[in-house]
Amino acid sequence: MSNYSPLEVTFIKGDGCWLTDSAGDKYLDALSGIGVVNLGHCHPTITKNLVDQSQKLLHTSNVYRIENQEILAKKICNLANMDKVFFSNSGAEANEVAIKIARLYARSKDIENPIILTAIQSFHGRTMATLSATGQNKIQAGFSPLMSEFIHVNYDDINAVNQYKNNQDIVAVMVEPIQGEAGVIIPKNDYLDKLHKTCKENGWLLILDGVQTCMGRTGKLFAHEHNEITPDILCLAKGLGNGVPIGACLAKGIASELLTPRTHGSTFGGNPLVTAAALGVLDVFQNTEVLNNVNKMSEYFKSEFESKLGKNKAVKELRIKGLMIGIGLDGNKIDCSQLVKNALKDKLLINVTGNSIRMLPPLIISKEEIDILISKLVTLIGS
Template sequence: MSYLMSNYAPLEVTFVKGKGCYLTDTQGEKYLDALSGVGVVGLGHCHPNITAAIQMQAAELLHTSNWYHIAHQETLAERLCKLADMDNVFFANSGAEANEAAIKIARLHGHANQITNPVILTANQSFHGRTMATLSATGNAKVQAGFSPLVSEFIYIDFNDVSAIQAHTNNHNIVAVMLEPIQGESGVHVPKDDYLNQVQSICQANNWLLILDEVQTGIGRTGKLFAHQYNHITPDVLTLAKGLGNGVPIGACLAKGKAATLLTPGTHGSTFGGNPLVCKTALSVLDTIEQDNILEHVIQMNEYLVSGLQSIATDKVTEIRSKGLMIAIQLNQDCTELLNAALQKKLLINITGRSIRLLPPLIISQAEADIIINTINELLSAL
């Protein structure tokens, strides 16, 4: 009998130890983690720098509250804002909470402009979280099923279609556009190179906020610290989580310009958000990314992995989509069975629709990439 609620359907394995790109189960078997805990442990499991930071901070101070100054929080806020060219930041505990803060900022922006029924445009097949507001923002009926009435007001538009956004410029209730630079959960959908630039132009012309959800794409996953840096733009609001803590729960909502002045004392808060432990850990993550030239490595490994996957001789693959170490292998048939088949081969992957999704640690080596390529080849051959 399990005392856990049944909202998860875990695979038949329990991991007890991790190191680098590998996890070890209760039987002592090692698995190559090509999913990074769903894009979280970018620097791998139990990275020595991160472990040392956690141990050191745990011995000093875990928690006070945000009623007092927190030195590591203020240092991390300055570091992130300078790296992202933003003005200030609110710290939360997850990507969903960071996005919740972004939605509240958008509503405050609307009310500051005498809009009593603020509307946010979000994309079909997006994913922004599972709180009531963020699942309402998510353009996926499957995620929303059973939770109506949803939080209003969101309008869903097709991703990578500027005209779909332009079509709403006559709606005076719209206050923001909220997008993932690359749609991750729906299968690594990469938009046209200038898509975000055009969206930003529409937002600026209409006094809308541009909110970029980089919970999955941020902190080096795409080969830039933030995916929107490929477009040489700065959003009004930027949300982060996942890789920022390398496994320690932390979320961040960054804002710039008019968006940065909207959260005032009493409008939002978090008991645990930005505590000394998570902020010290996040600072160590940023230090390691810089010191170890992780971003350059991500670009190199993207080329290596994608080239190897493209060399697989099969007509079952219709497309390979990627940016950095976000990779999807689109198939022409259902591939749900590959999840357990990969587990049997000691490889952790994700299946999204008819695609295999890979989010390997940013520190992955060529030898480990070869294991992924060869195992995927074996899986497809047996499909």
């Protein structure tokens, strides 16, 4: 179908931060398959787990117990300080579970027409529920009637949330710790703390959509660890499988008790193969210096960017947390619509949203690779 319009390039091989196309040319991947291949292409630990598991067993069904899934559930819940988890196949599906849990939460409080507050410019997925939750008209256009339970409020504005304090129909607040698809919008440091407090005071569930921001992307395994809060629900996907489709909806306390037998399910969700990949991902985070690397490379990128591009007239600002990078540009000084194609010609993979470049390079990126990235950005934006 014509919903994608792919660029004229086909990659046939990947290694770390690099992709090779069908002509044999190498590209620096500063996008990681849109925040998926966080540990780099073909990471040996993940590859080994996939090969080993594929020789044993690919799939059984959630009708039976799945050893890898049970091990992964324990590990990820311990790491995230959550109680229980449901495994899905994607980020949107993980968010769907969160929304279904919020409905059951409403039932438990005898609320007939529940409302979830979400943010303007947010992105939560492309299913009917998650595109209704998404705060962007362009994602929703053509798909009405939307689900009516979402009210979109300004992001990074606690007053916009607090004004609903007396609305008895609110059951949850759902936000991204950093808005990704909007072009890397980083809220004030205490935004999540304040949201957490408001939710606790009002008996609302705090749902964090960590699909893009978690799995090390911001320098912590989970983005909200910068705030020392624990949400009621945390949704993950993308980097959780490093390229293998797996999502997860983790929940704590009452939110973890609401799905009961037959209230939700997935044929593929959490099967032996994908959970083997995710176990490999957690192994790498626990047994290597990858998170340290994110923080070091983030600082290095910042200082190099400042020295090489800080005075560039087209550059308005750098927004960076860990290796989640947004570069705000002045649309009057540079034609942003050509940047992706121009970068591709120079063998660099980036994403552009409006007047912002978004980059999510692999978390294993080296200093030398940051140098190459910066020099390609200088070529792209101009010095």
